[in-house]
Amino acid sequence: MPTQPAGAGKSSFGYIDGATLFRCLALRPDHVLLDLGCGAGNYTFAAADHIQAAGAIHAVDLWAEGVAALQTRARREGLHQIQTHAVDASKALPLNDDVVDVCLMATVLHDLVTDGTHKGALGEVARVLKPGGRLAVVEFEKEGGPPGPPRHIRLAPAEVAELLAAHGFTPAGQTGLSPHLYLALFDLKADTVERSAP
Numbered sequence: 001m002p003t004q005p006a007g008a009g010k011s012s013f014g015y016i017d018g019a020t021l022f023r024c025l026a027l028r029p030d031h032v033l034l035d036l037g038c039g040a041g042n043y044t045f046a047a048a049d050h051i052q053a054a055g056a057i058h059a060v061d062l063w064a065e066g067v068a069a070l071q072t073r074a075r076r077e078g079l080h081q082i083q084t085h086a087v088d089a090s091k092a093l094p095l096n097d098d099v100v101d102v103c104l105m106a107t108v109l110h111d112l113v114t115d116g117t118h119k120g121a122l123g124e125v126a127r128v129l130k131p132g133g134r135l136a137v138v139e140f141e142k143e144g145g146p147p148g149p150p151r152h153i154r155l156a157p158a159e160v161a162e163l164l165a166a167h168g169f170t171p172a173g174q175t176g177l178s179p180h181l182y183l184a185l186f187d188l189k190a191d192t193v194e195r196s197a198p
């Protein structure tokens, strides 16, 4: 595993319409959000406007330096609902089963697929999501950039849906967030039993 993961320090947040994203996420003050592949926390801090101390935001990234900076900023700003975790999400998330209302994966799934680590990560997401919980995937349109990664590693909505179906997720809507990025929503089937390997 490289010391600095691919995608570290990059963010799609500046290219999306945040109002559309958060309207679609329909976060509540008591929700538990998992921001998987949070990077420097641009989505995390925006979500903190919607989730208060009654809930929690778990900001997870393999990029230890970015997570440390995120934690420092969260403490400085008194955002105690934000909890940071510098871990490899494809191995084990430090969360109990069935505790997360919404998982956001903002421009990270294509990196996991490129690394071949997406199955472990999606298994962990399915484990920690509450039955009926929601997974929100933000990805770049499968067109040339910039902005965004090379076209050949981008994921079209149908490819995302196929990857997620194997983990018990069913499509729950899709919308454009800008000319460059789309949001695809998925619900975890209540009877899903597939978990990551112990």
Ligand SMILES: C[S@@+](CC[C@H](N)C(=O)[O-])C[C@H]1O[C@@H](n2cnc3c(N)ncnc32)[C@H](O)[C@@H]1O
Pocket (backbone or CB within 6 Å): 005, 006, 007, 008, 009, 010, 011, 012, 013, 036, 037, 038, 039, 040, 041, 042, 043, 060, 061, 062, 063, 066, 087, 088, 089, 090, 105, 106, 107, 108, 111, 112, 117, 121
């Ligand atoms: C393109 S960045 C997106 C960051 C953030 N979502 C944003 O757009 O502002 C992808 C992030 O995924 C993280 N990442 C990649 N593989 C990971 C893994 N196995 N576990 C946790 N984080 C991972 C990278 O470190 C990077 O910060």
